[in-house]
Amino acid sequence: MKPPVVLSRGKNSFLVENFEGKLHTHHGVIDLTELRNKSFGDTIRTHLGVEYRIVPFNPSEFFKHFRRGATPLMPKDIGAIITYTGLSPDSLIFDAGTGSGMLAAYLAYFNKFGEVITVEKREEFAKIARKNFKLAGLKNVHQIIGDALTVADGFKKEFDLVVLDMKDDIAFVPKAKQILKLGGYLAVYNPYIEAARSVYEVMGKNEFRELEAFEILRVDLDIKRVGTRTSTGVWHTGYIVIGRKY
Numbered sequence: 001m002k003p004p005v006v007l008s009r010g011k012n013s014f015l016v017e018n019f020e021g022k023l024h025t026h027h028g029v030i031d032l033t034e035l036r037n038k039s040f041g042d043t044i045r046t047h048l049g050v051e052y053r054i055v056p057f058n059p060s061e062f063f064k065h066f067r068r069g070a071t072p073l074m075p076k077d078i079g080a081i082i083t084y085t086g087l088s089p090d091s092l093i094f095d096a097g098t099g100s101g102m103l104a105a106y107l108a109y110f111n112k113f114g115e116v117i118t119v120e121k122r123e124e125f126a127k128i129a130r131k132n133f134k135l136a137g138l139k140n141v142h143q144i145i146g147d148a149l150t151v152a153d154g155f156k157k158e159f160d161l162v163v164l165d166m167k168d169d170i171a172f173v174p175k176a177k178q179i180l181k182l183g184g185y186l187a188v189y190n191p192y193i194e195a196a197r198s199v200y201e202v203m204g205k206n207e208f209r210e211l212e213a214f215e216i217l218r219v220d221l222d223i224k225r226v227g228t229r230t231s232t233g234v235w236h237t238g239y240i241v242i243g244r245k246y
């Protein structure tokens with residue numbers, strides 16, 4: 001068993017990146033060197049005798065365990081982008097801005113035989129994302145630090161998918177048209193409805209087809225002994241606009 005691994009107990013889980021040092025939990029301290037002689041499925045005890053189960057680090061946990069820089073996209077929105085654009089595992093993808101690298105990491109993971117070019121203008125965010133890509137063991141993500149608007153000029157009509165989660169998305173729409181292959185998709189994420197509407201209109205003017213704008217709502221259930229009801233959590237994240245070039 002090699003790091004990274006996850007130590008899990010009920011709703012608590014800790015990502016362990018090295019089998020050295022001590023981990024302080026609210027159930028006591030775990031000596032991480034003990035992990036060297038353990039296997040997945042074993043348990044490890046804190047100094048108070050509380051057990052944590054050792055499980056592999058799985059892509060389902062990127063969202064829980066990635067380091068955060070800029071606000072990451074949530075898995076429900078990433079899932080929608082992947083399915084509604086029909087991402088195939090040998091795609092070439094342009095992702096602007098990288099932020100924490102959440103979207104880029106999932107796109108790279110499901111695009112095993114393809115590549116993701118991800119562009120971020122702020123070096124400190126790119127650095128955080130780089131650590132996340134390393135943690136996830138992803139080798140098919142290529143990071144560029146710079147303004148996506150300028151970087152795009154260096155590419156030809158070669159991308160299957162362009163995804164935008166950045167401020168200057170409207171200015172980027174004509175550039176997306178230029179770098180997309182025929183049949184390729186542009187997906188744009190926005191936290192505000194007015195911005196999503198403007199993107200929709202600009203994509204229309206740029207002759208993107210099959211345009212759709214939507215929001216994905218995930219409604220969690222609170223399951224308790226007394227009964228089950230819709231959780232009072234916040235559901236809104238943002239709006240997605242998708243269009244196709246042909």
Ligand SMILES: C[S@@+](CC[C@H](N)C(=O)[O-])C[C@H]1O[C@@H](n2cnc3c(N)ncnc32)[C@H](O)[C@@H]1O
Pocket residue numbers: 070071072073096097098099100101102103104119120121122125146147148149165166167168
């Ligand atoms: C909301 S975050 C993206 C989060 C990312 N999609 C994720 O899932 O982790 C937006 C990022 O876009 C970057 N950004 C804004 N304008 C940009 C530009 N013109 N070129 C490159 N990056 C840009 C910001 O610095 C920020 O890190």
